[in-house]
Each structure stands twice: as structure tokens, then as C-alpha cells.
Amino acid sequence: MLAENKIGDLNAEAVLRRLFDAALQAALPDGKFQDILPERPKGRTIVLGAGKASARMARAFEEAWDAPVEGLVITRYGHSVPTRHVTIVEAAHPVPDEAGLKATRDIVELANSAGPDDLVVVLISGGASSLLTMPAHGISLADKQDITRQLLRSGAPIGAMNAVRKALSAVKGGKLALAAAPARLVTYVISDVPGDDPATVGSGPSIVAPNDIEEVRSILRRFRIDIPDHAERALFANGLTDDKSTPSPVHMIATPRASLEAANREAEAMGIAPVILGDAIEGEAREVATAMAGIVRSVVQYNTPFAPPCVLLSGGETTVTLRPEAAGRGGRNSEFLLALYLALKSYGRVAAISCDTDGIDGTEDNAGAWFDFAADQVNAHDPAGHLDRNDAYSFFRKAGRLVITGPTYTNVNDFRAILIR
Template sequence: MKTLLQNAFNEAIRVADAHEVMKDYLPKERSGKVTVIGAGKGAAKMAQAFEQYWLGEINGLVITRYGHSVPTKHIEVVEAAHPVPDEAGLNGAKRIMEMVSPLGEDDLVFALISGGGSALLSLPIEGVEMAEKQAVNKALLQCGATIDEINCVRKHLSAIKGGRLAKACYPAQLMTLSISDVPGDDACVIASGPTVGDPSTTEQALDILKRYKIKGYDEKLVESIKLDDECFKNSVYELIATPQKSLQAASDFLASKGIASLILSDRIEGEACEMAKMHAAIVRQIIDHGQPINAPCVLLSGGEATVSLKNLKGRGGPNGEFMLSFLDQIRGLDNVYALAADTDGIDGSEDNAGAWVDPSSQVRMEKLGLNLHEYLENNLSYDFFEKMGDLFKPGPTLTNVNDFRVIYIAGSK
């Protein structure tokens, strides 16, 4: 059963692989000279795929997370830190801006954007030091802010996000190819929208900072570039992979094996523990009442789980936290298998993508003497599942279409 669920995960990754999808979004004429820029956990793989399909002269630079690089011939790949930006990302962002700023209206730029690009493409506005940008990122991550909220603040403290990269490219022709890692696939949120017009305001960013009691940035926020700016008249934006496409691919794979599945949503957001309670409640509804689908069946969902850290030294990411809470909520059930994982292959900052739960989990936990609630209270999901031998470690997938959850219910009572 674990093999089946992992194969569903693998299928979700396959349809978000740049080599699989990019060629369908490139223009038919591919012999011209181009400048390629980009950022994100999938940026290096996207650059490699671009080189495979483009026939003309290529130069450029993309920024990806440490450990997410792949070989390229013409496009330089820079590795930097995620989710808290570092100097490598700062220097890479500066070089990208220097590369595109002199271009004219006869030039063509491709921007390869994927999840994680917001932290990797870090260029603070004048008057904000890199240490301040790092501090606000850490604070927002620790308080459980949503990706929309984090990116809203980032855009209004940035000299490259919120449409400012498109402004720097103008008057060159700009084509953005993007892989979505955000609920709803909002282009303004993916990597904080460096190449699209941004409707958010400094007032909204300030409200977010006040809500989470983060001080010191009130007078430093700047307005982003709006959609009616002339720089977007030469700009085209294409989504080449999305969470929904990946969920559908997993569902189609399961159907080919004769297994019914139900996609709950591609945009479930919130605290990991609360999301786990909701998923567990649906599992029990299926087992007890055969609603909204009869067992045996599979539940699929995507979106963005967050964690409000109680223990700043905790180990584990949102998917591990989800699984720890889910295991707690399905106590007494012996017919459920589940996997929750980040599709980029890294759940938070450890080396796992997520974790497994199966019908033997509760018995094994008791034999090991593990107090689930203590691990949950201290944000130690990595430690818990490491001791259980249930960490899921596929390694970097070089793409990112957000969280992926697959739950198999073997039968009903």
C-alpha cells in the first residue's frame, strides 16, 4: 500500500516536471537570442529544460535552493538559502537586475519562476538591511502566517518582487513561465510576483505586521508595481504546472489501478493540526456512513499547511506536524494508510518531505513508549517519525506544487 501511495506522489511530481511540460508553452519560433532569468526550487530544472528545447543563443542566470541545482550549459545556476534569505540570494538578485536593465525593445527575456522564489530572489529596498529582511522572514514563519501574508510583506520591502523585475526588464519583451505552489495559483503570490502587476498595498502589509506584532518596518514599506503600469504591455504570463494538475494526475493513476479517489481541494490552508482534524473527520465519516464516498477509497488534497511554533528549537515541517496530529485523530482505526509530503521534497528545513502513517503506527508508537502529545506540543514531528522509521525522504524533486496528501481508507464498518 505504501508503494501505491508513493507512486501516486511520483505521478503528481511527474506532471509538474519542467521537462514534461515546458515545451508546450514555448513559442514555435525558438531560434532567436534570449536572456533567461528566474528563481525558485524548480528554477534549475526549468533552466535545464529550457536549454533542451530552445535552439537559439541563450544567456542568463537563475537562483535555486541549496542542493537543488542541476547541470546547465548556458544558464548560470546560483544556489541560495530558503526559507530565510542569505547573501548568495541577494547577490544573485542584484546580478539578475543588472543583466536585464540595459535590454531594449528588440530583446526577449524568459523568466522561470517557481515556489521558493520569494526567499531566493531577495533584494531589499533602499534603507532596509539584509539582516532586517531575514528577521521579518523568520518572525512571519514562526508565527504561522500564511504564504499570502508572508509574500505581501516581502513585496513591500523588496526592490525586485511585486512587479519590480518586470519594470527592470521593460521595454524588452518578457515571457514568464511559472510553476504554482500557492493555493489558487495567484500569479501575484507565486514567488511574490516579480513579473506581474500587484494589487496588494502597503496598508495591507502594515496590517499583517501589526496582526503578528512585528515592529520596526512601518516607515520602510514601499508600494509595488500595479497592473496598469506600461511595463506589462510587452509581458506574457503562463502557468505550466499547478497543484490541481498534480492532484488530478494522482487521481488518474489510482483510477488506472481500479481505486476510487476523491480530490477534496487543491487549496486547503491553515494550521497543520487543524487541517489534520478535518481530514480525520472525513475519514471517520467515510468509515461510519459511506459519505462522501464509499470505502475502499483514497482522499487527495493539496494546499499550504502552516505551523505556529511553540518550540523555536523544534524539528519538523508542516507535513510532519499534519501527520502527527492526524495519527492522534485516527486513534482506534486500523484500516487507514496516509502520506503527507511537500512536493519539493523538503518539509521545512530537514531532509524529509513528510511522513507516513499506517495501521501499525499506533501499536509501534506504544511499544516505543512515545508520547505523541509531547512531540506535538513541542513541534518535534521529525524526531517522532524518525524514531518510528516513518520519515518520507524522496530527496529534492526540483519542482514545487505545494503540499500533497494522500489517504487510503481500506474499508468501512
């Protein structure tokens, strides 16, 4: 372990970025398929999928598969990579668009074309709920876009959002698996949800599960989501009534926990004691920041529950409830970090980073942000005012503390590291 004076001399930005980069590397699909490939089929191998990591997943599968392959996956604009055989289509996220609708129809057509001798490989990662968009009968794309916008502003957690999205969809909740029957099916998942439930990642298009109508009703009421009468009738009629599927293999090839464990190893290699607080932390970004600030104060003042020097690692997905009068910029990671900054501004031994592992925090061009109280001018740029306006992006841009990676071609949700020297 490094002595405390040596820890104090470390470049906080370099340490935090090394931890984040280690987490990202662990979340990539490259090299993850070789030991979990299915048996080659007599017929075709059809690759279908969606998500921010789906293009990179398709390429990794192609590299591992030693037989002919065809297919189509949908990824977010700017997140495609070159592939040899699988077609990559880009579409809008988080609010779906016509490109996603057309590509989803093409995916369903491919699934319907599969026969009993064929193999259907489904690649799902975070973002699939928006990208794989085919509204249930009686629901229009405009309906789905409006409901999605309301959900995004409501502060609803990812599980609640995906429950509603599944109920709105003609392809999620296992309906893609039903379309592919009687073909053999295998699913590969990069998880972006707390708990890593494959039925929740991307709303589970290949995991057959009926809609929980009472849960959906409760979510709509709780988060005050207003849907038109015709959409409500269609939503509640959209159940699974003809389930002829059989359970199929599901492989998790990247998870939030695995990324935190990679960052844990990187911290140890740098001589810093790591502590993983959890990989499934949810809640309002400001409230999570308040709770973590309490842990940091205890560490600094009382050496409990951990003794410095150390780094606190966590993942999951926070949420932001946008204030009606707010007109700022920023995503949940930047908001979390600004709230943490305010809560700990008198603690000069603290540095922190918070980023979305897909490279896009909310709808901005940054993955997140970082700070180091040993180097930053505390109270510069009015942090409280920026937080009140949901304007964390502008605060960290002025401070020169944005983390900009561009598309990372993966997504295991939030990554947070708090370095205490």
C-alpha cells in the same frame, strides 16, 4: 474496482508512494515548453528566474529553445542541475542570504541590459520569494532576514507572507518586469500557492502590481510582526510609481491541481476510488488534520460522503505556529500527519502520507512522513508529547516512517493522501 479484501492486502506504503511519485512527475517542467514557446527575437534571449524548480526549468527551456540563450537563475542550495548556457546560482531558503542578494543584483543588471529587440524569459517557482532577494531602499538584508524569521514562526499563510515580502523588495511585485522594459517578456510559472495567482507565486517579480499598504499593515498587526521604524517607513514607501510596462504572457506549466489529477489517475489504475478534496487547502496543520479526520470517520462508520475503499487526495499549504516553549523538529506536513495519527489512532483501516513536493518539509531532510495503522504500533513513541513539542520529525523517525526523497526540483506545495480500506 478491487474487491475490499484485495484492497486490504495492498501494501499501503507502496500505494501511497506511487500516488506521491505520480504527483511529483506531473509537477516537473520537462517537456512542458514545446507548445508554448514565444516567437524568436531579433536580439538576445535572456533567461532570468528563481525558485526551487528554477534550475530544472532553465534546463527544460534550453532543451526546447532552438536559438542562442543566456541568463541566470537562483535556486536553493542543493537544488541545481547541469545547464548548457544559463548560469545557476544557489542561495539560502527560507531565510535569504548574501549569495541570494548578489545573484539578484546580477539578475537585475541583466534585465536592465535588455533592449527592445530582446526577449526576457522569466522562470518562477515556489521559493523565489526568499531566493530573489533585493531589499527596497532603506531596508537591509539583516532587516529582511529578521522579518522573514518572524513570519516563518507566526503561522502566517503563504499569501500573507508574500504580500509582506513584496513590500520589502526592490525586485518583486513586477519590478523585475520594469527593469527589463522595453524588452519583450514572457513568464513561466510552477505554482505553489492556493489559487495559482501568478502575482503571488514568488511574490510576482514579473507581474506588475502595486503594494496594498493597508493589507500589509493588517498582516503585520495580525501576526505580531515587529519591524524597526526605518524599515516600516521604507516598506510603506516602496510602491510602483513609474509603471511603463504592458501586460505580458504568463504560462502555468505545473500546478497543485494537475499533480492531484495525476495521483487521481494513478489511484484509478490501481483499482482504488480516488476523491480530490481540494488543491488549495490552507490553515493551521493541526486544525486541517482535525477536519480531515472527521471526514475519515464518516467514511469508515457511515460510508458517507464516500464509500470505502477509497483514497482522499488534497493539496495546498498548511501552516504551523511554533509554540514558544517548543524545541522540536519537523515541518508542516509532518505536523499535519502526526495530528491526523492522533485523531484516528483507533481506526485500523487507515493509512496516510503527507509530503512537501519540493522534498524538504520545513528545514529537515525529509519530504514528509507516512503511517499505516494496520502495521504500526499505535501510541508508540508518545505521539501526543511529540505534537506538543512541535516534534513530528522525531516521532516519525523513531517509527521508521519518514519519506526522504532529496531535492525533487519542483514545488507545487503539499501533497496528502489518506487511504481507507
